Amino acid sequence: MKPQLTRLCIYPKDIQIITGKSERYSRDLIQKIKKHFNKEEHQLVTFQEFCEYMGIPLTEVQAVIRG
Template sequence: MSNLKRLCIYPKDIMCITGRSERYSRQLFKKIKAHFGKEAHQVVTFKEFSEYTGIEEDIINQYI
């Protein structure tokens, strides 16, 4: 059970990865949701975050 990982990313994760403020992270999160046509109740995956920002998923997984 311990090797299960999350599939979705949150603004706090974006803060850690980018080193930017919480406000910037929430704005980026909203932009990603809009870009992929997500509704408010839907989550953003690491893959979508990776595609949008151009940061490789392997690098993202190191921070999580």
Template sequence: MITKRACIYPKDIQRITGRSERYCRKLINIIKEYLDKEPHQFITVKDFAIYSGIEEEIINKYLID
């Protein structure tokens, strides 16, 4: 069974969107506010998919272990 990471980081979002790493860090904070998460909580692939409208399958193709 191949396991993928559950969390998504600014570098992952940068690869997906082509935006700067600084913008991606800001975007993660915006997503946390949108989903009513605490600052210490992580953003999952599913959370990013909900916010961005990009399918989870497409996001998973960009994740590097």
């Protein structure tokens, strides 16, 4: 059986699924997370960073996104 590959970075659509909020909210949240972690514009936000910022366990987020 092939191991399942997972993404490292989170996108606005993922945040919409997790939070139930709009695309605009999701894009704004990514910008806030980038500012919080001192990331440059071209750098991506990881699921780990999202979970740390929002205070949500990574395992719960993974369950929602995979399932």
